[in-house]
Amino acid sequence: MIELGDVEAAAKRLAGVAHRTPVITSRTLDERVGARVHIKAECFQRGGAFKFRGAYNKISSLDEDALARGVVAYSSGNHGQAVALAAKLLRSRATIVMPEDAPAAKLEATRSYGAEVVLYDRWTESREEIGAALAAERGLALVPPYDDPLVMAGQGTAALELLEDVPDVDVLLVPVSGGGLIAGCSTVAKALLPECHVVGVEPETGNDTQQSLEAGQRVRIDVPHTIADGLQAPEPGALTFEVNQRRVNEIVTVSDEEIVTAMVFLYDRMKLVAEPSGAIGVAALLSGKVGARDGTVGVILSGGNVGAARFAELVGQ
Amino acid sequence: MIELGDVEAAAKRLAGVAHRTPVITSRTLDERVGARVHIKAECFQRGGAFKFRGAYNKISSLDEDALARGVVAYSSGNHGQAVALAAKLLRSRATIVMPEDAPAAKLEATRSYGAEVVLYDRWTESREEIGAALAAERGLALVPPYDDPLVMAGQGTAALELLEDVPDVDVLLVPVSGGGLIAGCSTVAKALLPECHVVGVEPETGNDTQQSLEAGQRVRIDVPHTIADGLQAPEPGALTFEVNQRRVNEIVTVSDEEIVTAMVFLYDRMKLVAEPSGAIGVAALLSGKVGARDGTVGVILSGGNVGAARFAELVGQ
Numbered sequence: 081m082i083e084l085g086d087v088e089a090a091a092k093r094l095a096g097v098a099h100r101t102p103v104i105t106s107r108t109l110d111e112r113v114g115a116r117v118h119i120k121a122e123c124f125q126r127g128g129a130f131k132f133r134g135a136y137n138k139i140s141s142l143d144e145d146a147l148a149r150g151v152v153a154y155s156s157g158n159h160g161q162a163v164a165l166a167a168k169l170l171r172s173r174a175t176i177v178m179p180e181d182a183p184a185a186k187l188e189a190t191r192s193y194g195a196e197v198v199l200y201d202r203w204t205e206s207r208e209e210i211g212a213a214l215a216a217e218r219g220l221a222l223v224p225p226y227d228d229p230l231v232m233a234g235q236g237t238a239a240l241e242l243l244e245d246v247p248d249v250d251v252l253l254v255p256v257s258g259g260g261l262i263a264g265c266s267t268v269a270k271a272l273l274p275e276c277h278v279v280g281v282e283p284e285t286g287n288d289t290q291q292s293l294e295a296g297q298r299v300r301i302d303v304p305h306t307i308a309d310g311l312q313a314p315e316p317g318a319l320t321f322e323v324n325q326r327r328v329n330e331i332v333t334v335s336d337e338e339i340v341t342a343m344v345f346l347y348d349r350m351k352l353v354a355e356p357s358g359a360i361g362v363a364a365l366l367s368g369k370v371g372a373r374d375g376t377v378g379v380i381l382s383g384g385n386v387g388a389a390r391f392a393e394l395v396g397q
Numbered sequence: 398m399i400e401l402g403d404v405e406a407a408a409k410r411l412a413g414v415a416h417r418t419p420v421i422t423s424r425t426l427d428e429r430v431g432a433r434v435h436i437k438a439e440c441f442q443r444g445g446a447f448k449f450r451g452a453y454n455k456i457s458s459l460d461e462d463a464l465a466r467g468v469v470a471y472s473s474g475n476h477g478q479a480v481a482l483a484a485k486l487l488r489s490r491a492t493i494v495m496p497e498d499a500p501a502a503k504l505e506a507t508r509s510y511g512a513e514v515v516l517y518d519r520w521t522e523s524r525e526e527i528g529a530a531l532a533a534e535r536g537l538a539l540v541p542p543y544d545d546p547l548v549m550a551g552q553g554t555a556a557l558e559l560l561e562d563v564p565d566v567d568v569l570l571v572p573v574s575g576g577g578l579i580a581g582c583s584t585v586a587k588a589l590l591p592e593c594h595v596v597g598v599e600p601e602t603g604n605d606t607q608q609s610l611e612a613g614q615r616v617r618i619d620v621p622h623t624i625a626d627g628l629q630a631p632e633p634g635a636l637t638f639e640v641n642q643r644r645v646n647e648i649v650t651v652s653d654e655e656i657v658t659a660m661v662f663l664y665d666r667m668k669l670v671a672e673p674s675g676a677i678g679v680a681a682l683l684s685g686k687v688g689a690r691d692g693t694v695g696v697i698l699s700g701g702n703v704g705a706a707r708f709a710e711l712v713g714q
Contacts, residue, residue, distance in 0.1 A: 102419065123668040124668060128668065185665060343705070344705040344706075347670055347704075347705045347708070348502060348704055348705055351440040351441060351445065351669075351670035351701040352668075352670070353664055353668035353669070353670065384668040387664075387665055388660070388661040388664045388665055388708070388712045389661075389712060391664070391705070391708070391709065391712075392708065392709035392710075392712040392713050393709075395705045395706060395708075395709040396709050396713070
């Protein structure tokens with residue numbers, strides 16, 4: 081388990097390194113939803129997504145020898161970029177295991193941070209095994225994408241900042257994949273605002289956490305096919321599930337079409353760039369999946385690494 | 398002529414009404430350009446563009462009788478939206494004359510602010526004549542898009558805020574259409590930083606201000622065909638040209654292709670939504686049209702009202 085103090089310690093490590101991202105509002109969104117909505121815009125975070133928070137918190141805790149040997153991570157994109165960037169800032173070296181079909185912009189961005197990229201086929205190979213093998217062979221420290229106390233605590237700083245700016249959130253919406261972001265954010269929310277209703281949002285085809293919470297144990301599903309390429313973990317993490325079982329009130333799901341509608345709304349009306357995974361909280365609101373009438377809503381817009389070409393494809397569909 | 402005091406007076410009227418938009422930087426952009434670039438993101442202004450500044454400054458100066466009769470404006474889009482919004486906030490009524498081929502998102506947004514929209518054919522009809530006729534028939538106050546001291550002064554508040562945040566700008570890049578934005582901004586820049594190099598940016602096909610400054614008098618060209626639908630004024634304004642002749646150092650031009658490249662860069666790397674007219678300053682930088690090596694550069698990103706569907710079309714071309 082992690083506690084508020086772990087997130088507060090992460091916030092101290094991240095001060096002056098991570099961006100304090102803006103909280104953005106829209107009269108039009110408020111009218112549509114019938115609530116006061118506050119969007120934590122992690123698209124403006126370093127590396128374009130919240131992932132930098134957890135990666136930096138984890139890597140900055142390594143000792144000098146471990147930093148000198150380097151770090152390894154497996155990632156569908158944003159976590160890889162975040163680890164590459166954090167490693168560079170901390171004068172370490174990153175090796176990133178990425179799926180062959182990851183968006184070109186994410187591959188390019190990861191390499192541009194100076195990392196070595198190792199590709200794998202996500203339909204037949206296990207990224208966990210490849211990452212573990214690289215860690216063993218080269219003596220690298222593994223930076224897990226979510227199932228790690230320091231990573232979870234780092235991600236929670238997004239909610240800590242949001243609640244500093246908006247201290248009266250009734251409903252908090254957080255995207256869910258392996259569960260690291262919502263583990264950190266729900267820890268903050270329940271500590272500071274015990275009555276806050278913490279809602280996770282998953283793609284319809286990738287509702288492993290929803291199924292797991294209903295079953296009372298971790299459920300593994302097939303790798304989901306969804307446009308939300310950051311939300312394709314097939315089962316919750318062991319550590320994240322421990323936290324989320326206690327602190328998440330509800331999981332709702334949205335369709336790919338609802339995600340595209342939210343991406344277009346954010347672009348047209350709020351001038352915000354959201355990747356599919358990042359838009360999923362707003363998709364849940366716009367599609368009426370979450371009751372928030374007359375309340376104050378916080379939404380983590382988790383990232384903006386979609387690429388103009390991919391956005392054009394999605395809008396044209 | 399307008400002076401710094403006019404812009405400062407506008408800033409007081411706009412305080413608490415217009416958004417103080419963020420100034421955004423990017424390590425990637427700085428590396429590409431070889432300079433420290435600061436982007437004033439007017440895409441986050443009310444109505445999605447800088448135009449609200451001038452419109453509100455003008456309309457808030459009308460007396461009660463004039464406000465009760467209402468206002469009229471002719472506009473390719475953003476000015477119309479701005480006048481509609483400012484009129485609504487000031488409890489007046491707006492009639493907006495818009496070209497039939499204006500982007501659907503702009504027509505819709507203008508109507509959503511409660512304005513009456515009157516359409517015209519911009520290849521055969523004169524919006525000035527239609528606006529003047531409506532003003533005479535209905536007793537409406539005309540809010541000119543640029544050729545007005547209060548409008549120019551209002552637009553200058555964008556540069557005033559930028560120079561408060563970044564007090565050492567060596568080069569200031571401003572989009573140019575009728576010349577109101579750059580008249581206000583150059584007035585501020587030359588008053589506060591006499592050595593600042595003020596550069597206007599026009600589409601290649603719409604370089605009426607460039608030609609006019611070279612000729613020493615206003616030159617009228619055919620209505621330019623360009624994707625920058627906010628920069629299609631065929632000649633400089635009489636009042637704006639007076640100001641810009643004295644205070645603008647240089648005009649550079651960019652192609653539609655360079656504008657799209659800049660829009661994609663802003664989306665992919667900075668998560669900023671820019672309409673074609675809004676991206677033109679960054680286009681001038683990325684295409685190397687402006688020498689800024691090792692300097693501090695300010696860029697007015699004038700607006701973000703492009704619409705996801707139109708952006709997808711432009712990216713797909």
